[in-house]
Amino acid sequence: MYAVHQVQMPSKQLILMVTAWDPQTLGRWEAIIRFLVGEKLQHNGHKPACKKQPTSQEGSDEKTIKNAILCVCGPLLSLYLRKEIHIAGLESFAGGQHVLRPKGRKSIPGELAQQQSDTLLPWRQHQSANGLRRQKRDWVIPPINVPENSRGPFPQQLVRIRSDKDKEIHIRYSITGVGADQPPMEVFSIDPVSGRMYVTRPMDREERASYHLRAHAVDMNGNKVENPIDLYIYVIDMNDNRPEFINQVYNGSVDEGSKPGTYVMTVTANDADDSTTANGMVRYRIVTQTPQSPSQNMFTINSETGDIVTVAAGLDREKVQQYIVIVQATDMEGNLNYGLSNTATAIITVTDVNDNPPEFTTSTYSGEVPENRVEVVVANLTVMDRDQPHSPNWNAIYRIISGDPSGHFTIRTDPVTNEGMVTVVKAVDYEMNRAFMLTVMVSNQAPLASGIQMSFQSTAGVTISVTDVNEAPYFPTNHKLIRLEEGVPTGTVLTTFSAVDPDRFMQQAVRYSKLSDPANWLNINATNGQITTAAVLDRESDYIKNNVYEATFLAADNGIPPASGTGTLQIYLIDINDNAPELLPKEAQICEKPNLNVINITAADADIDPNVGPFVFELPSVPSAVRKNWTITRLNGDYAQLSLRIMYLEAGVYDVPIIVTDSGNPPLYNTSVIKVKVCPCDENGDCTTIGAVAAAGLGTGAIIAILICIIILLTMVLLFVVWMKRREKERHTKQLLIDPEDDVRDNILKYDEEGGGEEDQDYDLSQLQQPETMDHVLNKAPGVRRVDERPIGAEPQYPIRPVIPHPGDIGDFINEGLRAADNDPTAPPYDSLLVFDYEGSGSTAGSVSSLNSSSSGDQDYDYLNDWGPRFKKLADMYGGGEED
Structure with missing residues (x-):
């Protein structure tokens, strides 16, 4: 390792990471090197010579270490590395000598892969009188790298730690921290005697990338031998994760006609491997594009960022509305041979721009509209637009360029079909315009794209014909007002109220009639509309409102169908003095002595100014007693006072005539009459009660009312007396009806009572004749028997009905008869066949008249006494019994 530049650092420490690659297997090894920088240091007391090529040197105290020596000649560095040491560190000695020390070990290809070495102890430089010497220092453990996904065998040794005191005493080693005694537990273990540390299972860098442990060394008594040392274990990444897209489907859009290089969208894939290594470095590429029109490479992708942009021109939504692009993400910096890959789908929608102007489907349109009609669609204009339907680029807007200066028409757009509906918004008149020639233009709601021009087919002509209809006549001056004085005589011509028929081409006649004439004061000529008076017009009539009389007239033509219009005539009546004033009040009272009070009088006039006040009040000269007893004092133009002229006037009611004159x-x-009641007054001028009563008199109406009341009262008394007498008579009659011996079988009354019934209504006439022998009765034909004969066997017993209280005397009568019938032992019905209306084959009585023609021997009616109380009256009549 060479220093190629001068080392000028504020710190004395420099840390580097060294990576080794195997070009055949692509294996990789890493090591961390720490340099402590100094100047003009010597090795073994000698200043080494600076050389371009490093040479191996060994010190006498380095027999076992055989480490590399770092020489510093000024700012230049030379590194001598022993071939079996892979990871080394540089420690600084007190004297400034720099020696490369091993910080760990790791297998490397070739010869280095078979070298194993325990962790070696660093040396420190010590200054003495005889020169420099070395001595051992505290123990140091370098970082440890462990590859993930190792296949073992486990446990696998990582490193051996030992103290330089292990030759003197027995030492026990232990480790603490995450992965040892903290979760995850027992990932690492250590041999307490030898100090060898192991990993117990495969590591996963994506689960945890590093571990921080502490190594402890104690003697057999548990006393600390060395200070705890930090152990840093780094999990070396392996390419074991594929790139994963955030979304499997990406949606993007780009305007049609976009230039090459236009951004579309970004796709992103994440790799769980180390992003600082090739394992996590993802590269993108486009695999396929569908459809491949107009080019198979319409888009490209940035291999590092995943940005998709256009690479070719020619995007046209009207041809291709959507592209489907398959994007592949590969790690190992896109190496398809060694990297792992994944794919996602990018859907690119080509958005519409207004690059197609709307065009009319034909150059001319026509329509027809009746006159005087509004909100009528007279023509539908159709257009064609290839842009996206129902978008601003497709929505049509129509304008009338010429042919309608008065604004009779407008064009509305049908939101569904995009058609233009020519609509009448202002009524057209056939007599004014029989046809309209419109020029219309269509455009879009959105402006055209840059560089696109309007088409000549964006304008068209519309011909609209107006049809004539029968229009109603109208009065040119509706609510016509005329002024005239009231009281004009009957038959006076007031005005001519004529109407105009707008259908001047139809030559129609107009007829007039009254529609509304509240007072029936007017007449109108049916042919010319001349209005005359049918009665005297009176301004004071109740039909006048604010001096105006209003009538409505009808004008109708003879068209098919006929049409009519109305007009209103207003007559303003000017007042004339045709109403004399009336005196007010009509009645008053005054004291019998003068100077105690007076009567204030005024007048009312139905006319208006100047035909009203000021009024003149005066007393007539006839009769002379009026001016003798009374006097009038004028207060102003509307009021005057009436008072007594004489010292005393007898109490009573007096009619005082007064003449009132207006100013017309x-x-x-x-001449009006005021009824003045003269009465005695107290000191305050008020009539006293006694005087008022004494002076009071009854009028004719009051007397008639009193008489009517008296007559009504007498009539009510008379009716009451008659009712009482009638009731007394009814009570007497009731006593006769309740005689138990009386029988009223001659009158059959219905009281909604069941029982006692039909057998009392019809009789067997044969029973009126005495039978010749009893054998005749006993030998009767089976099934036929007399209704009055007792049945053989026990007689039925009938419960006695409880007496129910009945209001009134008639109720007592009915209950008494009911009790008598219930107690009759021979009363039917019997438990046998009853025959009604049976004359009998052997009856001697062929008719009722036979009652008077039978012999005297047959007239024995004693058996009637056995028939019970019901026939008691009959037995007395025919048997000679005593009558009541």
């Missing part, structure tokens, strides 16, 4: 031209007057 000509003036109008009105």
Whole structure:
């Protein structure tokens, strides 16, 4: 080893790492060398000569060491290395002599691979009177390198440590630290007697790259012999890990038309091996590109950084929208023979730029629109754009260049189809323009790319025809206002309110009619729109608002279909003095003695200024008593005071006429009557209660009301008396109805009661004749029997119904009859066949009239007494019993 430059260092120590390579097996070995730099040092007391080629020298005290000697001649260094020592260190002695000392050992190819040497002890220079001499110093252990993934056998010796005192006493060695007595445990071990240190299993640099241990030397009693020494163990990396991409798929983009050298994306692969060695140095390359158009090498990659850039021109999204690039990462600096590789996929999307201007599919378009229509699409403009759909480079914007100075049309873009929709935004008039010739231009939302020009096909012509429709007539002056005085006579022509038909090419007639005339004051001529009065116009009418009367008229043409328009006529009525003033108030009261109070009077006039006040109030001369008893004092133009002229006026109600005149031209007057109630007053001028009552009088309306009330009251009393008498009569009738001997079978009443029933309504007429013999009854045909004969066997017993309270007398009557029917032992129904409306084949009574034609021998009706209380009345009538 040579120093090729002068060594000028502030520190006395220089540490270097030496690496040895085997060019055939690519094996590698490393060593760390430490130099302590000094000047003009001597070896064995002699200044060595400086030589270009190093020579081997040995000192007398170096018989066992045979180490290299470092000579320093000024700044130059020479290194003499013993061939069996691979790792060496340079120690500084007190006298300045530099001697290369071994710091560890490691096998190397050839002859060095078979050399084994224990760790040797350094020497120190000692100055004495006779010169320099050497002596041993403390023990030193150099760093130890261990290759990872070693196959053993294990345990494998790494180094032997020993103290220079081991010849004098027995020493025990031990190690502490991570990998020994700290996790991971027992990676390293040491023979306590010999000091040989071993590794017990394969090492993995990616798991842990270095270990720091401490070696201890003690005697048999555990006393420290040497100070603990640090052991640094470095795991030497092997290429046992492939590069791994961060992502298996990378996505990037580049604009179409990009120049060569444009950055696209970066791919990154990491190698777990040592990045400072070739094992972890990754290189990139592109394996394949799909598609290979327009060139098979459109992209390149920086082998060290992984940056992908364009290498060729011609990227066109309209031809190729996406490229798929396979990228390979290889360690060992890209050596494909020895390195490990991995691949990833880079997807490169060619992004669109606006390099294709939109073009109309045809040069002319046409459409049609009815007049007076808005928001109508009259034509659809189609364009073609090869850029990416639904992007700013594709979205079309349409403009009208010429042909529409009034702004009747606009062009809106359909967001889906990109078509231009020509839309009417301002109504067109057939009578003004029958057709429009528009020139339109289309462009994109985004500006064109640099160097791209607009196409001549980006403009087109649009012809729009306007169709005529029947338009409604209109009044040129709508809300027409005229002014005239009120009170014009009927039939007066006020104005002509005519309409205009815009369809001047159709030659249509317009007819007029009233649509709204609240007071029915106006007439309109149906053909010319002349308006005349149908009644006198009165400004004071309730139909007048702010002196204005408003009417609406209709103008309709005779088109198909007919169209109509409306117009409003406003008539401002100027007031004339056509209303006389009215006196206010209509009633008042005053004290019977003068000078106690007065009556303030005024007037109301329906007219407006100047046909109203100031008013003139005066008393009429007839009758003369008015001016004799009363007087008027004027306060101002609108008010006056009425008071008594005489000293006393008897209490009562007096009608006082007053003449009120307005200030119109000509003036109008009105004689109004005020009812004045004269009453006695207290000292404050207020009418007293007694006086008010005494002076009070009833009017005709009050008297009529009182009479009506009296008549109503008498009518109510009379009705009450009649009702009471009728109720008394009903109560008397009730006592007759509840006679238990009375029978009302001649009247069948329905009270929603079941039972007692049909057999009481129809009778077998044969039962009215006395049977000749009982055999006739006993020998009747089976299944036919009289309804009044008792059944053979026990009679059915029927429960007595509980008496339910019933409101009113009729309820008592019904319950009494019900009890009598329930207690009748012969009452049907029997448990046998009942026959209704059966005349009987042997009946002697062919009809009811036979009742009067039978012989006297047949008139024995005593058996009727056996029929029970229901037939008691009949038995009394025919049997001669006593009547009640």
